[in-house]
Amino acid sequence: MIRFFLILLFSAFGALVVQHFIPALPFLAGARVLLMPLVFFFGALTLPFGGMLALAFACGFMWDALTVQVIEVGMDSTSAMVVEIGFGWSILLYAVLGAVMSGFSPLFKRGRWEIHCLMSGLCTSLIVLTEFLLISVRRAALYNVPFEFNRDIWWRIGGPGLVALVLAPVVFFFLKSLAALVGYNPNEAEPEEEV
Amino acid sequence: MRRFTLFALIVFALAMGWMFALGPSGTQRAQTQFLGVIAPFLEKGSELERKITDIHRGLKKLEELETENKQLAVSNKELQAINQTLRDLEVENNHLRTAMHYRERAAFQLVPARVIARDASSWWNTIKIDRGSADGLKSDMPVLTESGLVGKTTTAIAEHAATVILISDENCKVASSIEGTREQGIISGERGSGSSQPALCMRFLSKTANLKPGQKVYSSGVGGVYPAGVFIGAIKEFRVRELDGYATLLPAVDLTTLEDVFVVLGKK
Secondary structure (H helix, E strand, O other): OOHHHHHHHHHHHHHHHOOOOOOOOOOHOOEEOOOOHHHHHHHHHOOOHHHHHHHHHHHHHHHHHHOOOEEEEOOHHEEEEEOOOOOOHHHHHHHHHHHHHHOOOOHHOOOOOOOHHHHHHHHHHHHHHHHHHHHHHHHHHHHOOOOOOHHHHHHHHHHHHHHHHHHHHHHHHHHHHHHOOOOOOOOOOOOOOOO | OOOHHHHHHHHHHHHHHHHHOOHHHHHHHHHHHHHHHHHHHHHHHHHHHHHHHHHHOOOOOOHHHHHHHHHHHHHHHHHHHHHHHHHHHHHHHHHHHHHOOOOOOOOEEEEEEEEEOOOOOOOOOOOOOOHHHHHHOOOOEEOOOOEEEEEEEEEEOOOOOEEEEEEOOOOEEEEEEEEOOOEEEEEOOOOOOOOOOOOOEEEOOOOOOOOOOOOOOOOOOOOOOOOOEEEEEEEEEEEEEEOEEEEEEOOOOOOOOOOEEEEEEEEE
16 A cells, blocks of 8 residues: 555656646636646545545645745735745645545445546546635735636636546556556555554 | 544644644745755756657758748848847947946846746746756846746745746736836736736726827836836736726736746846
8 A cells, every 4th residue: 555655646746747847728718737636536536544634735735835825915114924825725625625535435446437537527626716716815805806707717717627537537547557566456445443 | 433544634633733834934945845856857847848849840841941941031131130220229329328428227137047847727827947046046036038027036946946926927016117108007917817828917007097008018116126127018908997097918028938037136
């Protein structure tokens, strides 16, 4: 299990690097292709709950380390540096969505691989939606900018989910092959001791 | 509750508490360290991307190359003519400056940098460049190209890499003025603007401003981060809102295809 966890960890890091080189999709109003959540959601379905939490921590940490902005607010003498959205929100978000995904793992372990596709699509969009809500609420307070949803924004939220839905089978079979290479069977739950 | 799950939950809760307790300086440290880890991979990826692009360019058909060659020859002659005119003007300008005892215009100390990655997120507009603290970069340093303003460095600066927030990001604000008028305002990006060239918006203009499409907008130098007189973009549309005038701008720099930029370290 540990070797498979490490594979998922390196795959998540690799996915994060690769997604930087995939341009925004102009036909989906600039929606981005997010690969790291796909790796994480596969882990959420196949790893034990503790492993899922550790992977959520790693993925959320990497994402926040690259995206969170430290900004200056206030004027001259009263200005101060603040973290726009607290470091750690993505970790929590990944953990919550991972916990939801874990609930579907019995179905997945019975061979229903399409669960990964459908849930990855839905949860990827949920990640983008939550990010949008967080920055909108924060910026409304900081800059008094009105909260606005338009067609482009909906596409930017839904687009990554649609792309994830399409790419999920590829990621699924790739990671399943890697699991087989290290002798880990994602369809077998590890017995755990009751407290 | 299983023992391992319970243990994992407790460890996770403690780790989350530690994460949420990170202030701006802790966040900055974490970002800087992770940027240092990921930057070599982004740089390798960027090199690979360039090589693939070069191969793709090299595979152009002979006819396309001939046409391109002809166009370049014409363009070359035009540029030579323009260059000659500019050289004449430069000489004339220098003579006039000397004659009028003009103070020499302050030049900036620039560091060239290559874009190694663009932001992969949906709501933040940043790029990563291959220069960092080892090259003298600090936070809040203006970044530009020969065409105009690009943005400024953020607090995430590793030894050989740095994150630059683009002017198309809502968090990047530039005090600016409009040519031929006394209008001043604040430029920032728009959240969720389209995928093609993102539009900028200029707020806090007077409601009576008489602005026309195409008028150029420059940084005003107010605030101290950006030097005055850097070209930012041109007015696309102006409208009056309840409290102020609001203009949308087309950026001077194509922010979607940036490859090389300059970081302004300070005055020479």
